[in-house]
Structures are given as C-alpha cells and as structure tokens.
Amino acid sequence: MAAPFHRILSPSSLLLLLFLFSTSSASTFYEILTDYGLPQGLFPDAVKEYSLSSDGDFVVELYKPCYVLFTDLFHYEKTITGKLEYGQISNLSGIQVKKSFVWLGIDGIVAGPDGRALEFTVGFLSEKRPVGLFAEIPHCRSKPGTSCRGAESLSLISEV
Numbered sequence: 001m002a003a004p005f006h007r008i009l010s011p012s013s014l015l016l017l018l019f020l021f022s023t024s025s026a027s028t029f030y031e032i033l034t035d036y037g038l039p040q041g042l043f044p045d046a047v048k049e050y051s052l053s054s055d056g057d058f059v060v061e062l063y064k065p066c067y068v069l070f071t072d073l074f075h076y077e078k079t080i081t082g083k084l085e086y087g088q089i090s091n092l093s094g095i096q097v098k099k100s101f102v103w104l105g106i107d108g109i110v111a112g113p114d115g116r117a118l119e120f121t122v123g124f125l126s127e128k129r130p131v132g133l134f135a136e137i138p139h140c141r142s143k144p145g146t147s148c149r150g151a152e153s154l155s156l157i158s159e160v
C-alpha cells in the first residue's frame with residue numbers, strides 16, 4: 001500500500017524541501033570564483049557542494065575525481081581545499097598537473113595584474129597560462145583520455 005500523503009509531507013520533509021530550495025538559490029562555486037576575480041573554469045562541471053569560511057578557507061566536494069585537459073592535463077581529487085583571496089588561491093590541495101610524466105601538486109593560483117594570465121605555482125616553479133583557457137567550465141572526465149600525449153607535446157611546443 002502507498003504511504004498516505006500526510007506522512008510524506010511531514011514537517012521534517014517540508015524543512016528539507018526548504019533547505020534544498022535555499023541552498024539551490026545560493027551562489028554556485030563558479031560564481032564565487034568570478035566574485036574573487038578568478039575564471040569559473042578552474043573547476044570542472046562536477047562540483048557537488050562547497051563551503052567557504054569568512055577568512056576565505058574553502059572546501060570543494062566533487063561528485064568524483066576528474067581529469068581535465070587544458071594545455072596540460074589536470075587531475076582533481078574528490079575533495080579540494082585552499083584559501084581564496086581576491087585574485088588568488090593559496091594553500092591549495094587536491095589539484096595536480098601532469099608534467100613530463102609526473103604528477104605535481106598545484107600549490108597556488110594567482111591572477112596577473114592585467115587580468116590576462118594566471119600563474120600556477122607548483123613547488124618552486126611557476127607557469128603562466130592565458131585566462132581564456134579557463135573561461136568555460138570544463139567537463140569532468142573520469143579517465144585521462146587518449147589525447148593527453150598530444151597535449152603534452154603541444155605544451156612543450158608552447159614552452160619553447
């Protein structure tokens with residue numbers, strides 16, 4: 001027998017509906033990024049939820065780990081943490097970039113003063129990439145894909 005309606009629409013489920021409505025009308029993490037002067041496409045289209053504290057510490061939960069091919073292959077862990085300040089992310093954890101067959105953690109991302117480049121800090125190294133690469137929210141890929149070898153040679157060419 002089906003459950004009567006008054007049992008389904010109990011006060012607690014009504015509260016849950018209100019909660020779902022209020023969270024869905026809040027800013028998305030992509031909007032938060034643009035509010036902070038960063039491109040929305042820094043994170044793939046798999047953000048499940050996020051939290052942002054008043055001092056900028058954030059936690060982003062993805063539905064699953066993702067690969068995204070920019071000029072380099074990026075890997076996003078399911079949980080990504082860091083600190084957001086205007087034009088930059090520091091203390092970043094959970095995003096790696098593949099460099100010459102090795103995965104390296106990206107520690108920080110800073111928007112250049114002219115707004116045209118992003119500087120990625122990887123250990124002692126830093127590399128600039130055009131902001132335009134991150135304009136669109138990229139698709140979350142479960143696998144690195146077959147084109148990563150081509151992309152690596154492409155990024156080698158662009159670095160020459």
Ligand SMILES: *[C@@H]1O[C@H](CO)[C@@H](O)[C@H](O)[C@H]1NC(C)=O
Nearest residue numbers: 057081082083090091092093
């Ligand atoms: C950096 O992030 C870690 C978590 O990954 C956190 O425990 C630590 O407090 C953060 N450090 C700063 C200086 O924000």
